[in-house]
Amino acid sequence: MTDTPCNGAVIASDEFCRVLNLLCPMHVLLDATGHVVQVGPTLQKLRPDAPMQGRRVLELFDLQRPRRVSSMADLHAIAGQKLHLEMRDAPHTRLKGVLAPLPSGGGAVINLSFGISVLDAVRDYALTSADFAATDLTMEMLYLVEAKSAAMEASRQLNQRLQGAKIAAEEQAFTDTLTGLKNRRALDYILDRLCHDHVPFTLMHLDLDYFKAVNDTHGHAAGDHVLQQAARAMLGQIRKNDIVARVGGDEFILLLLDLDDRAVLDGIAERVIGRIEEPVPFNGKSCRISASIGIAFWSPEACLSPAELIEQADMALYAAKDAGRAQHRFYDSGAGAQTAAE
Amino acid sequence: MHGLINRSIQSFVCQTYGDDLWRRIMRHADLGYDEFESMLSYEDAITYQVLDLLGADLSRDRDDLLEDLGTYLVSHPELEGLRRLLRFAGTSYSEFLHSLDDLPDRTRLAVADLHLPRMELREHTPGQFSLTCYPGIPGFGHVIMGVLRAMADDYGALVMLQHEGQKDGVEVLSIALVDMRFAEGRQFDLGAGLAS
Numbered sequence: 001m002t003d004t005p006c007n008g009a010v011i012a013s014d015e016f017c018r019v020l021n022l023l024c025p026m027h028v029l030l031d032a033t034g035h036v037v038q039v040g041p042t043l044q045k046l047r048p049d050a051p052m053q054g055r056r057v058l059e060l061f062d063l064q065r066p067r068r069v070s071s072m073a074d075l076h077a078i079a080g081q082k083l084h085l086e087m088r089d090a091p092h093t094r095l096k097g098v099l100a101p102l103p104s105g106g107g108a109v110i111n112l113s114f115g116i117s118v119l120d121a122v123r124d125y126a127l128t129s130a131d132f133a134a135t136d137l138t139m140e141m142l143y144l145v146e147a148k149s150a151a152m153e154a155s156r157q158l159n160q161r162l163q164g165a166k167i168a169a170e171e172q173a174f175t176d177t178l179t180g181l182k183n184r185r186a187l188d189y190i191l192d193r194l195c196h197d198h199v200p201f202t203l204m205h206l207d208l209d210y211f212k213a214v215n216d217t218h219g220h221a222a223g224d225h226v227l228q229q230a231a232r233a234m235l236g237q238i239r240k241n242d243i244v245a246r247v248g249g250d251e252f253i254l255l256l257l258d259l260d261d262r263a264v265l266d267g268i269a270e271r272v273i274g275r276i277e278e279p280v281p282f283n284g285k286s287c288r289i290s291a292s293i294g295i296a297f298w299s300p301e302a303c304l305s306p307a308e309l310i311e312q313a314d315m316a317l318y319a320a321k322d323a324g325r326a327q328h329r330f331y332d333s334g335a336g337a338q339t340a341a342e
Numbered sequence: 343m344h345g346l347i348n349r350s351i352q353s354f355v356c357q358t359y360g361d362d363l364w365r366r367i368m369r370h371a372d373l374g375y376d377e378f379e380s381m382l383s384y385e386d387a388i389t390y391q392v393l394d395l396l397g398a399d400l401s402r403d404r405d406d407l408l409e410d411l412g413t414y415l416v417s418h419p420e421l422e423g424l425r426r427l428l429r430f431a432g433t434s435y436s437e438f439l440h441s442l443d444d445l446p447d448r449t450r451l452a453v454a455d456l457h458l459p460r461m462e463l464r465e466h467t468p469g470q471f472s473l474t475c476y477p478g479i480p481g482f483g484h485v486i487m488g489v490l491r492a493m494a495d496d497y498g499a500l501v502m503l504q505h506e507g508q509k510d511g512v513e514v515l516s517i518a519l520v521d522m523r524f525a526e527g528r529q530f531d532l533g534a535g536l537a538s
């Protein structure tokens with residue numbers, strides 16, 4: 001057994017070199033002049049066609065932190081510190097390292113690792129588990145990276161499906177979530193059913209007046225509260241089988257079944273408007289709104305489509321608005337104009 | 343039961359026997375849904391109800407189905423990720439066998455609420471092992487049988503496996519490793535699973 005390992009310079013024994021290869025497959029053994037005497041098998045695998053042995057270590061690696069290291073004496077001075085290095089030729093793999101001086105002869109060992117760049121390194125250099133020391137946690141880390149990616153992907157897919165299901169459920173819902181009234185979708189369905197079943201009914205199109213001012217002055221929370229109170233006001237004035245739907249931000253449609261008596265409808269419309277005009281307290285403030293209503297009739301004989309009926313109610317509603325709001329108007333089929341209720 | 347397990351069964355049935363059979367089974371089960379979500383949790387009884395309906399429909403033993411499930415988990419291309427995770431355990435089949443003790447812990451690192459039964463490998467004579475699967479998931483030993491069989495192919499090892507039955511929920515498998523390097527085996531490229 002001789003003490004002339006690697007390339008002749010007596011720096012370390014054969015046994016020591018074998019120990020280094022086993023425990024630190026990414027080490028660089030340096031002589032007193034900073035030349036590479038031995039390099040760990042995994043580190044050499046990064047440059048299979050360019051033997052590192054015999055070259056100056058600072059030619060192979062750019063020491064990025066700490067800076068201003070150009071000699072072996074400088075290197076000895078930073079022994080024990082964490083080193084940040086980068087390979088000088090491409091691919092410029094980043095490495096972490098630490099230098100330990102040899103007990104005699106002026107040489108040193110630098111042990112290197114990939115740090116967080118290990119993921120790229122494994123791919124770039126086709127590394128296998130045999131390239132890492134048996135105690136190295138890299139394999140566990142790679143395992144975790146893959147396992148977590150798979151779990152995240154499963155979670156992502158679940159979220160996507162839930163999102164799709166939520167949208168589908170909303171699309172299929174018949175209820176306005178804020179007021180608990182029927183929504184536009186439900187109304188369309190009911191209108192079709194009523195027309196199909198030849199049930200005569202009266203349609204009231206109600207639009208809140210001054211609602212925007214409440215929203216702007218007191219905020220959306222106040223606006224939402226006012227909408228809920230308005231919904232309650234409407235529900236309080238209709239019969240059990242009648243229907244109230246919220247069809248827009250501050251627009252509602254009431255369907256009154258088997259009812260076409262104008263005097264009764266006058267009463268209902270006036271009471272609904274009256275109730276809606278009652279001040280709504282909210283957070284110590286008082287919110288005041290009103291409502292305009294346009295009314296149109298549907299009978300099996302008239303042969304109106306739901307869209308035509310709503311259009312007639314709209315015309316009556318505009319007439320009520322034009323007349324100064326806070327009132328109701330009937331659509332007059334004879335003249336195509338609107339007649340005042342009062 | 344963890345949704346991942348139920349979802350695996352669903353995936354196994356759909357890929358092996360077709361979507362129609364799966365829908366039929368789920369209709370019979372009358373659960374109100376016909377797909378399992380891998381990240382949700384389900385009553386254990388549901389899993390065994392589905393397995394029993396499946397066994398009845400295919401006229402097959404539940405144990406056999408579970409072993410097929412295990413094989414499917416490792417060998418189907420759609421579940422390449424799982425095979426890779428298992429291959430991380432060791433570079434040879436024997437190392438893989440010895441890593442089974444760690445499998446429940448490894449699994450929990452990946453999915454914190456997925457609890458697999460504890461396993462214990464004993465080497466009686468060189469190449470002659472027994473694997474004890476402790477209680478937790480009835481029939482788990484049969485799934486592991488399928489996994490071990492498929493992983494042997496993966497490593498290119500020749501093994502003989504036998505389920506020695508269960509007692510008080512403890513299942514024992516005997517494993518005879520005849521030849522570690524019987525065939526070529528499949529490649530395990532360490533970097534292949536990492537996004538580029």
